[in-house]
Amino acid sequence: MGGRNIILDAGTGLQALDKTIDATGSVDLLFSHTHLDHIMGFPHFKALFSPAFSCHIRAGHLGAGQSIEQVVANFMQPPYFPMPVTMFNAGLQYTDFAAGEAFPLGDDVIVQTIAINHTNGATGYRLRYGDKSVCYLTDIEHEGAFYRDGWPDPALTDFVKGSDVLIYDCSYTDDEYSKRKGRGHSSWQAGMQLADAGQVGTFAIFHHDPAHDDDFMDDIAGQAVAVRPGTIVARDGLVLAL
Ligand SMILES: [Zn+2]
Ligand SMILES: [Zn+2]
Numbered sequence: 001m002g003g004r005n006i007i008l009d010a011g012t013g014l015q016a017l018d019k020t021i022d023a024t025g026s027v028d029l030l031f032s033h034t035h036l037d038h039i040m041g042f043p044h045f046k047a048l049f050s051p052a053f054s055c056h057i058r059a060g061h062l063g064a065g066q067s068i069e070q071v072v073a074n075f076m077q078p079p080y081f082p083m084p085v086t087m088f089n090a091g092l093q094y095t096d097f098a099a100g101e102a103f104p105l106g107d108d109v110i111v112q113t114i115a116i117n118h119t120n121g122a123t124g125y126r127l128r129y130g131d132k133s134v135c136y137l138t139d140i141e142h143e144g145a146f147y148r149d150g151w152p153d154p155a156l157t158d159f160v161k162g163s164d165v166l167i168y169d170c171s172y173t174d175d176e177y178s179k180r181k182g183r184g185h186s187s188w189q190a191g192m193q194l195a196d197a198g199q200v201g202t203f204a205i206f207h208h209d210p211a212h213d214d215d216f217m218d219d220i221a222g223q224a225v226a227v228r229p230g231t232i233v234a235r236d237g238l239v240l241a242l
Pocket of ligand 2: 207
């Protein structure tokens, strides 16, 4: 976006990026939070071995006394991982912020953030470039005391208002969610309510439950498109042009 490579979270999909990324360039890595499924790809990101590469890592979910630099260092040590983060030759920069703050990336991209309802906290992002914007809300649970004013939450609706794409935590169907309350995740139906309230362009179903096989996902896709035409189910290698 705006000529920059912006990475949202570092799951295993990060390895696919190694095929196309310029290992002499730079990236901005924004963490929603640091549960394992969002950070486990980081130690395997080969571009980080390039001394000509640089990576600016930011996170907004950590509490007082914690830093994203320390979290990454703690994660990359035995018995979780054999090598320390100092094995990388790339320039690594770390910035902690408080979810709710906004900051620029370069001259043209504005990053807005919001705290979202998840176990141990998480940060939602809205990336703006010119009149285009993408929202990324995962991992998030739509029910509970966090959203006292009900769902769709007014502040969150305002946050996503008019964005071109909303990438949302659709771990469950509504039916599954009713049996999995309190686990920190949401349903595609709840996400779609938010997308409709915020008059979002494309709703993207994301953060699939590993128990959902391709047939199950095809079924969700069919139902979702019937309710909200243009809805997409995110998959490996998907490219969206704004
Ligand atoms: Zn999580
Ligand atoms: Zn997750």
